[in-house]
Each structure stands twice: as C-alpha cells, then as structure tokens.
Amino acid sequence: MQQLTVNLDDRSYPIHIGSGLLDRVELLAPHIAGRQVCIVTDDTVAPLYLERLTRTLVDYAVLPVVLPTGEAFKNWATLQQIFDALLAARHDRRTTLIALGGGVIGDMTGFAAACYQRGVDFIQIPTTLLSQVDSSVGGKTGINHPAGKNMIGAFYQPKAVLIDTDSLRTLPEREISAGLAEIIKYGLIRDSAFLDWLEQNMPALRTLDPQLVTEAIARSCAIKAEVVAADEREGGIRAILNLGHTFGHAIEAHQGYGAWLHGEAVGAGMVMALQLSRRLGWLAADEELRCIELIAAAGLPVAPPADMRAEDFTRLMAVDKKVLDGQLRLVLLKRLGEAVVTADFDKQALHAVLAVAGR
Amino acid sequence: MQQLTVNLDDRSYPIHIGSGLLDRVELLAPHIAGRQVCIVTDDTVAPLYLERLTRTLVDYAVLPVVLPTGEAFKNWATLQQIFDALLAARHDRRTTLIALGGGVIGDMTGFAAACYQRGVDFIQIPTTLLSQVDSSVGGKTGINHPAGKNMIGAFYQPKAVLIDTDSLRTLPEREISAGLAEIIKYGLIRDSAFLDWLEQNMPALRTLDPQLVTEAIARSCAIKAEVVAADEREGGIRAILNLGHTFGHAIEAHQGYGAWLHGEAVGAGMVMALQLSRRLGWLAADEELRCIELIAAAGLPVAPPADMRAEDFTRLMAVDKKVLDGQLRLVLLKRLGEAVVTADFDKQALHAVLAVAGR
Incomplete structure (x- = not known):
C-alpha cells in the first residue's frame, strides 16, 4: 500500500492506494465521527462492492443510497435523492457520507456532503481509474446544469481517499x-x-x-x-x-x-x-x-x-x-x-x- | 453611519449601518471584483428599491433577477432561476451577486453565490429588520427541504453587509x-x-x-x-x-x-x-x-x-x-x-x- 497526503492545513487528508483496501475498516474508522454512515453508490457499482463495504462497516449504522448510473444523472434531481434519504433516516450533522463509485458519484456525494445541514464529513472510495487519479482528490464537487458541466458545486475536501486497485478488474x-x-x-x-x-x-x-x-x-x-x-x-x-x-x-x-x-x-x-x-x-x-x-x-x-x-x-x-x-x-x-x-x-x-x- | 467588522481572518468583512446607504456606490465598489453584478431581489422589494440600486451601480453590467416573494419559494426551483439567469447572461467566476431583500433573498442569494461555478462573491443588502440583525451577518446560507428548514446550504460569508435603515419605512x-x-x-x-x-x-x-x-x-x-x-x-x-x-x-x-x-x-x-x-x-x-x-x-x-x-x-x-x-x-x-x-x-x-x- 502507498500513502500520500494532500496538505491543506487543518483540512489535510490521506490518500491510501493498494489492493484489498475495501476490507480495511482501520483505514476508514479514524475519519468517521459518529455512528451514522451513508454510502452513496450507483446501480452499476452497488452489485459489485456495496455488500462488501457494508460488511467492513458492520459496527456503524449504514444507510445505502443507490443512484442511477451515469453522467446524465449528475443533476439536482438525483442529488435530491441523497438528501431525501438522509432526512428520512434522520442523519444528523455528525453523519459521514462515503462515495463508492466513479467521478459522478464522487462529485455528487461530495456536493451533497458540502450542502447537507451546511456541511458534513465525507470519504472518497473511487472505483474507476479516472476518479482514482483525478476527481476523488482535490475537493471539486458539483453537478451539471443544462447550460454547462459542473456549473453548480463547491470546493469541499474529503476526510480521506481510499483507492482499492482491485476495483479496476471489473472496469470495462x-x-x-x-x-x-x-x-x-x-x-x-x-x-x-x-x-x-x-x-x-x-x-x-x-x-x-x-x-x-x-x-x-x-x-x-x-x-x-x-x-x-x-x-x-x-x-x-x-x-x-x-x-x-x-x-x-x-x-x-x-x-x-x-x-x-x-x-x-x-x-x-x-x-x-x-x-x-x-x-x-x-x-x-x-x-x-x-x-x-x-x-x-x-x-x-x-x-x-x-x-x-x-x-x-x-x-x-x-x-x-x-x-x-x-x-x-x-x-x-x-x-x-x-x-x-x-x-x-x-x-x-x-x-x-x-x-x-x-x- | 456606524461601521462594524466581522473578524474572520482573510474572510473578514464590514457591516455598514445608516440612512441613505443604498445610494453610496463607494461602499459597494471595493467589494465588486469585476464588471458583472447580479442583483437578486423579490417582487415585493423590486418595485421599491431595485431601480435605485441599479442607478447606484450605473458603472457596472447589472443583471436583475426578480424572484417570487416568501419563504414558500425558498427552494431549489427558485434557486435554479438565479443559476439560469447567470448562465444565460454568461456571468463568470468574477461576478458579484447582491442580495437585495429580506432573509429569504439573502439566504438564497448567498447559497447561489456559494455554489455558482463553485463559489463567487456576494454582498448582503438586507431590507427587513429581521435580516438586518440576523441572517445577513454570519454566512449561513441555504434553502428549505420539505422535511426541514435550511437543511440544504453552506457556510459562506459575504464580502460586505450594507444596512440602509430607511428601508424599514416601507416594512409592515x-x-x-x-x-x-x-x-x-x-x-x-x-x-x-x-x-x-x-x-x-x-x-x-x-x-x-x-x-x-x-x-x-x-x-x-x-x-x-x-x-x-x-x-x-x-x-x-x-x-x-x-x-x-x-x-x-x-x-x-x-x-x-x-x-x-x-x-x-x-x-x-x-x-x-x-x-x-x-x-x-x-x-x-x-x-x-x-x-x-x-x-x-x-x-x-x-x-x-x-x-x-x-x-x-x-x-x-x-x-x-x-x-x-x-x-x-x-x-x-x-x-x-x-x-x-x-x-x-x-x-x-x-x-x-x-x-x-x-x-
């Protein structure tokens, strides 16, 4: 496993890169403040990795949110599904959102974390090569507007990035x-x-x-x-x-x-x-x-x-x-x-x- | 005129309080980065003060956005009207949003500023007593969700707050x-x-x-x-x-x-x-x-x-x-x-x- 740090003063965070990291709760636990965790993923990634990550987080109250797959759904209506689920399950300010998926899931989950109750913690678990090397690092979050990509969003840093290279094996x-x-x-x-x-x-x-x-x-x-x-x-x-x-x-x-x-x-x-x-x-x-x-x-x-x-x-x-x-x-x-x-x-x-x- | 400062390091900002401040461009100009300004107001305040503020900002390219009045419209659909107008007028990252109205306008304009292109500047010009003493100061911005008030939002500070006490004269x-x-x-x-x-x-x-x-x-x-x-x-x-x-x-x-x-x-x-x-x-x-x-x-x-x-x-x-x-x-x-x-x-x-x- 390799570890890097993004240096941003009190908002610095680690990037872990390696094989089998999805099973390692000790890499996630230091970044989860309360008992509530919301895993946001899509209907392509969910059948592959949701159950496994949920098992890793057995000691937490895990709320799964499965969104439709793809850039076409990177919009307010889909984002709203995250808010609806969080509010229905009464997730409070100490909840931690986990983005499990590619760049669309990471961007939307990060933006949801930036806005929910004016900001809660989140962790990136990127499962595509593109999101592993790009969007999961650096805190750019957001959704698309019909007039332009990523026009609505926030700079909002994750608490950690977990890159499990095994997830590339299921990638087209x-x-x-x-x-x-x-x-x-x-x-x-x-x-x-x-x-x-x-x-x-x-x-x-x-x-x-x-x-x-x-x-x-x-x-x-x-x-x-x-x-x-x-x-x-x-x-x-x-x-x-x-x-x-x-x-x-x-x-x-x-x-x-x-x-x-x-x-x-x-x-x-x-x-x-x-x-x-x-x-x-x-x-x-x-x-x-x-x-x-x-x-x-x-x-x-x-x-x-x-x-x-x-x-x-x-x-x-x-x-x-x-x-x-x-x-x-x-x-x-x-x-x-x-x-x-x-x-x-x-x-x-x-x-x-x-x-x-x-x- | 009285002046206070909200001390937040590099995000500190002044609060000006007094009579006739709506006419004083020299209080606004230091906080407007580019040429583009978007005044967001509602259909109650617009007939009273929009023209006057637009005259004050005669040297800028002013885009007015007039929203329906009231807490019932403090939601995503109304917020979207701000984004639509900004994008249609091609406002860029150097635009400055100005909230001209009560708390609902201030909260929505601030949240729009927090999210538009991941964050642009904004100025608060609160016209109700409530927003003058409360929501215009401190950077809480947001919209309501059917399941709870202000559930979606951001902490995002204005560049300045201008409180014209004359505007209270038109208040019920x-x-x-x-x-x-x-x-x-x-x-x-x-x-x-x-x-x-x-x-x-x-x-x-x-x-x-x-x-x-x-x-x-x-x-x-x-x-x-x-x-x-x-x-x-x-x-x-x-x-x-x-x-x-x-x-x-x-x-x-x-x-x-x-x-x-x-x-x-x-x-x-x-x-x-x-x-x-x-x-x-x-x-x-x-x-x-x-x-x-x-x-x-x-x-x-x-x-x-x-x-x-x-x-x-x-x-x-x-x-x-x-x-x-x-x-x-x-x-x-x-x-x-x-x-x-x-x-x-x-x-x-x-x-x-x-x-x-x-x-």
Whole structure:
C-alpha cells in the first residue's frame, strides 16, 4: 500500500492506494465521527462492492443510497435523492457520507456532503481509474446544469481517499482508457519524465499490471495533491489540471452528457490543446505527434466527434468556468511537462484548430 | 453611519449601518471584483428599491433577477432561476451577486453565490429588520427541504453587509415585530443590560425612531459578529444564536413555511425556551414573566399555534440540525444574558412545556 497526503492545513487528508483496501475498516474508522454512515453508490457499482463495504462497516449504522448510473444523472434531481434519504433516516450533522463509485458519484456525494445541514464529513472510495487519479482528490464537487458541466458545486475536501486497485478488474476497457487520459495529462502538464515512463509502459498499463497501475495512480495523485495544495480554490495554477477540458467539456455538452466518457472527451481535447500549442510555436511538430500517439496508444479518440463544427466549440466554450470578464482562457503547453493558463494567444491559431476539428 | 467588522481572518468583512446607504456606490465598489453584478431581489422589494440600486451601480453590467416573494419559494426551483439567469447572461467566476431583500433573498442569494461555478462573491443588502440583525451577518446560507428548514446550504460569508435603515419605512408593522424578536434574543442570550434598554425603548423602537433603531441594529450585529467570529461553523457557542429556533422551526414547518413569519415563530419559541429554563430552575418566575412581557410588547405571539400538539413538536424537532447522535439539544437560559446549548435537561420538564403548549 502507498500513502500520500494532500496538505491543506487543518483540512489535510490521506490518500491510501493498494489492493484489498475495501476490507480495511482501520483505514476508514479514524475519519468517521459518529455512528451514522451513508454510502452513496450507483446501480452499476452497488452489485459489485456495496455488500462488501457494508460488511467492513458492520459496527456503524449504514444507510445505502443507490443512484442511477451515469453522467446524465449528475443533476439536482438525483442529488435530491441523497438528501431525501438522509432526512428520512434522520442523519444528523455528525453523519459521514462515503462515495463508492466513479467521478459522478464522487462529485455528487461530495456536493451533497458540502450542502447537507451546511456541511458534513465525507470519504472518497473511487472505483474507476479516472476518479482514482483525478476527481476523488482535490475537493471539486458539483453537478451539471443544462447550460454547462459542473456549473453548480463547491470546493469541499474529503476526510480521506481510499483507492482499492482491485476495483479496476471489473472496469470495462473503455473506462481504463478514459482514466489513462488523465494520467497522461499529468505528464503533459508537469512531468516529462512521467511521459517517457508512460510511453514505455502503456501496453502493460492497459492490461492492468498491478505494480505499474499502483505506480501510475500514486504518481498522478502526487502531482494532483501538489497542485491542489498550492492553489485549492483555483485562483491560478490549479487551472492547469484542466488541460484539454475546455475543449472536452464542449464535446461532452454537444454530444449529450454520458455519450462520450469524460476521459475520452479529455483525450480528444488534449489533442486540440497540443495542436494549438504547436501552432503557437511552443511545441515542435514531433513533440505534438509523439503525444498524440501516446493518447492513441491509450485507446483514446484523437479527434472530436465528426458532427461538431467550429461554431459549436465557440458557443459551448463561452460558458467555461475559466472565462473571465468575457475572455476565454485556455490551458496550453509551453513545453512538454509545463502548462500555462492564458488568454494571450493568437485567436487565428485557435480558429485554425477548430476549423480542422470541424471537418 | 456606524461601521462594524466581522473578524474572520482573510474572510473578514464590514457591516455598514445608516440612512441613505443604498445610494453610496463607494461602499459597494471595493467589494465588486469585476464588471458583472447580479442583483437578486423579490417582487415585493423590486418595485421599491431595485431601480435605485441599479442607478447606484450605473458603472457596472447589472443583471436583475426578480424572484417570487416568501419563504414558500425558498427552494431549489427558485434557486435554479438565479443559476439560469447567470448562465444565460454568461456571468463568470468574477461576478458579484447582491442580495437585495429580506432573509429569504439573502439566504438564497448567498447559497447561489456559494455554489455558482463553485463559489463567487456576494454582498448582503438586507431590507427587513429581521435580516438586518440576523441572517445577513454570519454566512449561513441555504434553502428549505420539505422535511426541514435550511437543511440544504453552506457556510459562506459575504464580502460586505450594507444596512440602509430607511428601508424599514416601507416594512409592515408585523415584520418590524418579527425583527424585534431576534433583537430581544441577543439580550436574552448575551447582554442583560441590552434587555433593560429594550424594555425602556420598546414603544419608540416600534415607531422606528431612527437613532434608537440604528442603535438596536448595531448592538445586535455586534453581538452576532462576536459570536460568529468565535465559532464560524457552529461547532459550539454559535448555536446559542438559535434560542427559540428549534421550537420556532417546528411551528413554521407545521403551519407551512410563510404562514407564520420566522420572527413570530421565534418569538413564541423563545417563550417556550424561557418556560423550560424556568421549570429547570435556571430562571425565576418573575424573570420569565418579564421576558414574556417584553416579547408581547414587541407585538409578537407568546404561544404556539392552537392547532399544534406536543407530538407535532416532538416529531418536527427530531430533524433539527442541533440533533447529534439522536439526542435533541436545546438552547436554554442559565440566567438572563447567558445561554447554553445542552442535551442535559429533564425530559419531563420539556414534555410539560410541550403539553401546555398543545392545549
């Protein structure tokens, strides 16, 4: 087992990574204040792991809440089901919510914890590769609005993150690829040596070699923890974690949430960010190509959906949370392993990237 | 004009109290980060003050959002109208929300600010006496759930509070009384000299003598600011601000939100807390009587609705946010000017108070 810490003063918390952690009550107990626990999961994960986690928590009063699966349900109506269950079971301020599932469950459970009685504790147990390396760490929680992804939410940190790598064994291959998108992202924005490592090990990672997967998750979480500790509420540097996301969110919104996996949209979005960085002269053509090949090797799309036009991107990206005073800001690469957030780029170059995308 | 400060480190903020403040852009401008401002108000306050405030903010891009009036609309559907308007007008993270209205508008606007794009700035301009002395200060925001009042929300501090005492002139007498309930509360829980002062000045306060009203608001806000600074997230002492509220919330829930004004329910609820404190031997009978007379002199009800039974209270109080691990905790008076939050009281005495109430 590996352990990392997200350093945020009195809100610091551990990330445990390893095999069989779902059974280890001693990793959870220090983070549960009272007797009441509410496990929030979805109807895909529940049959796989809910009973097992409930057994681990045999000494607590466990309330299970099973939500419908998928990004399409990441909305207020589904969130309300958590509140309804908590209130019906009279859970008080000392309750602890546990998110057992992927990013949608983690984001919604965290937001429910942020809002229930103005804030209760919660623990993340991410079961998908994508949520293990990304959304479970850092305290971004929220739901979607018809006009934009994650538009309603809170910065609200968990008390602990428990990553049981065994849960990846039940994950479809497509979801493994989606997780690899975010892992590649960490190399691109912050760690070119990690990029080299990923190029060497991509085939073995896709077959879930246990040691390599643990290493990739730990390295990703360490980079994320470092960036979050430096800028919890995304006043500056934290925005680099959104490489490819502005394009990706536009893809997800255009296709309807859930049609493309988040990681798939980020994969195609990172390719667009790479193309723009190269057009701006910040990346060499061979560097751009090398990275696009790595994204493809992870089993990810390297182009946006065929039915998306440049205007679709322009319209959908205008509501991005990184827009400030009407100016679109993008995460781009100054070089491999170094990202910047900037509104100071040639708009013609952006239009060229979007125009190619729209063919 | 009087100025106070709520001391919360980097989230400290000023409270300005005085006449004609709605026209003074220099009090608002330091707290508005960008060009975008969204004024949230209701259809009662909008005809009175929206145009005037919009004129004050002539140098900004002002988006008005006018919600239906009343506690009955303090719910997700109404909150959603704020998000819809912000997204349609493409307000970004640097927008500033301004709550122009009573407690319902303040609570909802603050919660919208807490959640929109995971948190934007907001300013409180409370226009009712109750919101001026209570909900506009301290950062409690939220909406109601059918199963309980303020069950969904956030602790989220405003950047400034602007209290224009002129706005009380358009307030119905019943709402003045409701505000006086919270003012009396501050004397009861923290300041017996203020109680004496209120007894002497109650008739003049009800006719809105400008100097006395400003003094009463400033003294109330000072006590609230002190308690909030000591315990922002209500881990302990802050709960004393809820004197009478557990009973009061049960009254509001039972009658349907909005039927009784919040301050009216708190008035009757404080009487019940006084009765229980006396039954426990903490207050003398003449002290209890004196306080009940002060509450009556403010024009407030001193008994719960005739159709409420003891069982109604028991059932509705079980979901109170002060319940911990199944135990009901109440704010009671150890003596005049000193409140405690405790689960350690004779349950028979509580039942006696509820039984009398239920006649």
